[in-house]
Amino acid sequence: MIGTTKGVSMADPADDLPTGDSDGPEFLVLGELVVRSRGRLVPLPGPSVRALLSALLLTPGDVVGEDRLLTLAWGADRGSRRALQCAATRLRTWLRTAVGPDALLEHAGSGYRLAVPAGSVDIARFRARVAAHARTDDPERSIALLAGALREWRGPVLGGHPEPVAADPAVREVEQARIDCAGALADLALRLGRPGTALALVEDAAAGAPYDEPLQARLIRLLTACGRNAAALRQVERVRRRLADELGVPPSREVLEAHAAALDGHGEPVPVPHQLPAAICDFAGRRDELAVLCAPLLSGGDRSGPLLLVVYGTAGVGKTALAVQAAHRAAPRFEHGQLYAVLRGPGSRPADPAEVLAAFLRALGVDDGRIPRSLHERASLFRSRAAGRRLLLLLDDAMDDAQLHPLIPGTPGCAVLVTARAPLAGPAGARTLRLDALPAADALTLLGRAAGRDAVTADPAAAEIVRMCGRLPLAVRVAGLRLARRPGASPARLAERLRPEHRRMDELAVRGIAVRPRLRENYRDLAPAHRRAFRLLGLLRTATFPEWAASAALGTGPDAARAHLEALADAALLDPLGEDAAGQVRYGLPALLALFARELALAAERPGTREAALRSAYGGWLHRAELAAREPAASWAAAWFEAEDEALATVAEQAAAQGFHDLGERLAKAVREHRARRRIGAAHRVRAD
Structure with a gap:
């Protein structure tokens, strides 16, 4: 049991701990008696006065009865009251002349009290810090308080003399408090993985308590835990020999268990890191995706290796928010800790896996001096530390498999949740989840939560805002924050500002959060040829398009176009939609990404290049439309018009807007002819029936 504060009165030692005043007196009793005044040593008084001073300093500020003072100062011989009064008079004189006016000896009732400034006596400072430790739940505060308390000690109380004082129960109590304090500091330092902060202080305390086996x-x-196994084994041998030679007893179970840990080379207990970032408060939707992630994280089935889950998608789609949400739900299952690292720095600079591993090893209790230099050795040590433990790793924004591979534990029980902009192969058995834009209803919910006003979702303009944001969570959140920033702002007003395409990206920015820079990060990850393909495909303005249209717009053959499309889909900049009703492989370009691509095309492509891409792609739609219109009875024609119905309307409109009047008119005519022939055919079938 750690001792409590005695003597000097303080309002709240946890927040206002007493400290010595360099201009005032200072009395040190936790070691040889030392007295200072204005920073200078004061010669001590004679033996009887010194004995009285020592007795009073054990409980500064408290009244000590005359009988107790006689026992403490003169021991079994018990001096007379006359001798006590004489010693008190000489002590007053010495305090006044050698120490100064801030230290007074007062007679109170049947005893004496030494009145000194708060914080001027080391034993009071020690007790105050121990008491403050007992009241705090903050481990960092606690470790600082315990260490500060132990630093007050320089040796046995009053150097072990005078003998009556050294044998007093109050002295034994404070020395036991030192042992308890050292034990608490050791336990906390081991739990936090910082044994080096406690070692020297505990070593000093243990030297003063050679028979206290728990402290040893x-x-x-x-x-x-500090990696000094040889020193640990030598300490075991010293304890064993001392107990055998002087007490004739074997070491306790605690010493034997510590000995076993030293033989194994493992310091226990290993700290338990809890590094997950806070979950966002306006998280909305993703119920199915959360289920996909949480099911394997929460399952207790045996596995042959670590669980690896990869969530990928375009910038701003909410990968990190989803992963953090899932990690918090699963955290109780990983009782040995949760580790977190961002794998890309500013400007998309990849984090060095060696540095990430060093941070993980420190979090798991490995001191800097024991962390190897090479990436290979760090990865090996990390796998050893993770073995047999249930750890959850959240690795955010991974660049590639080469960066990821060294960070993966090697044994079952651990799980790694990764976010990335593109799918990663990972080790065999890795599970991937592509994240796309939110459903409209969930996007509306997110808008209301980000705005801090659920009522905004009932405004008809809210649905338009969500649509213009492409249901991209980052864009929707930014729109909501803009509404939150001005409580009186209406969704209709924000929608009005978002409608002009040329300034929409500028409007989707608030408080240092912006959509354009995040999308640009994804774009910069692409190879130059794929960047150009992305720019040109944004010009089409159709929500979806078939492979051949991409080939036409890019001016490449089918195989080259397919390579571009697959690369863009892997980067989550295109949505692969599979085959349509006509058997064409189809892709979708989300509205906000298409707008971003057009911005890039206008800045990077010459007008002639942009026009040629559109004429080629729109011409492909015209050619196929005219061919299908001439063969209305053919099954493929009806299927093709069905698949391209929405795209044809957009192409006809955009062809006219671009000045391709002949192309637009011919396309509109082909669509009209097809629809007329379908109506005639349907009428004939009705009459036949």
Whole structure:
């Protein structure tokens, strides 16, 4: 049991701990008696006065009865009251002349009290810090308080003399409090993975308590945790020999367990890191995706290796928010800790996996001096530390498999949740989840939560805002934050500002959060040829398009176009939609990404290049439309018009807007002819029936 504060009165030692005043007196009793005044040593008084001063300093500020003072100062011989009064008079004189006016000896009732400034006596400072530790739940605050308390000690109380004082129960109590304090510091330092912060202080305390086996066991564990196994084993041998030679007893179970840990080379207990970032408060939707992630994380089935889950998608789609949400739900299952790292720095600079591993190893209790230099050795040590433990790793924004591979534990029980902009192969058995834009209803919910006003979702303009944001979570959140920033702002007003395409990206920015820079990060990850393909495909303005249209717009053959499309789909900049009703492989370009691509095309492509891409692609639609219109009875013609119905309307409109009047008119005519022939055919079938 750690001792409590006695003597000097303080309002709240946890927040206002007493400290010594360099201009005032200072009395040190946790070691040889030392007195200072204005920073200078004061010569001590004679033996009887010094004995009285020592007795009073054990409880500064408290009244000490005359009988107790006689026992403490003169021991079994018990001096007379006359001798006590004489010693008190000489002590007053010495305090006044040698120490100064801030230290007074007062007679109170049947005893004496030494009145000194708060914080001027080391034993009071020690007790105050111990008491503050007992009141705090903050481990960092606690470790600082305990360490500060132990630093007050320089040796046995009053150097072990005078003998009556050294044998007093109050002295034994404060020395036991030192042992308890050292034990608490050792336990906390081991739990936090910072044994080096406690080692020297616990070593000093253990030297003063050679027969206290719990404290000796803690010292052995600290030495082991600091990588000083040889020193730990020597300490075990010293304890064993001392107990055998002087007490004739074997070491306790605590010492034997610490000895076993030293032989194994493991300092225990290993700290448990909890590094997950806070979950966002306006998270909305993703119920199915959460289920996909949480099911394997929460399952207790045996596995042959670690679980690896990869969530990928375009920038701003909410990968990190989803992963953090899933990680928090699964965290209780990973009782040995959760580790977190961002794998890309500013400007998309990839994090060095060696540095990430060093941070993980420190979090798991490995001191800097024991962290190897090479990436290979760090990865090996990390796998060893993770073995047999249930750890959850959240690795955000991974660049590629080469960066990811060294960070993956090697044994079952661990799980790795990764976010990335493109799918990663990972080790065999990795599970991937592509994240796309939110459903309209969930996007509306997110808009209301980000705005702090659920009522905004009932405004008809809210649905338009969500649509213009492409249901991209980042864009929707930015729109909501803009509404939150001005409580009186209406969704209709924001929708009005978002409608002009040329300034929509500028409007989707608030408080340092912007959509354009995030999309640009994805774009910069692409190879130059794929960047050009993305720019040109944004010009089409159709929500979806078939492979051949991409080939026409890019001016490449089918195989080259397919390579571009697959690369863009892997980067989550295109949605692969599979085959349509006509058997054409189809892709979708989300509205906000298409707008971004057009911005890039206008800045990077010459007008002639842009026009040629559109004429080629729109011409492909015209050619196929005219061919299908001439063969209305053919099954493929009806299927093709069905698949391209929405795209044809957009192409006809955009052809006219671009000045391709002949192309637009011919396309509109082909569509009209097809629809007329379909109506005639349907009428004939009705009459036949």
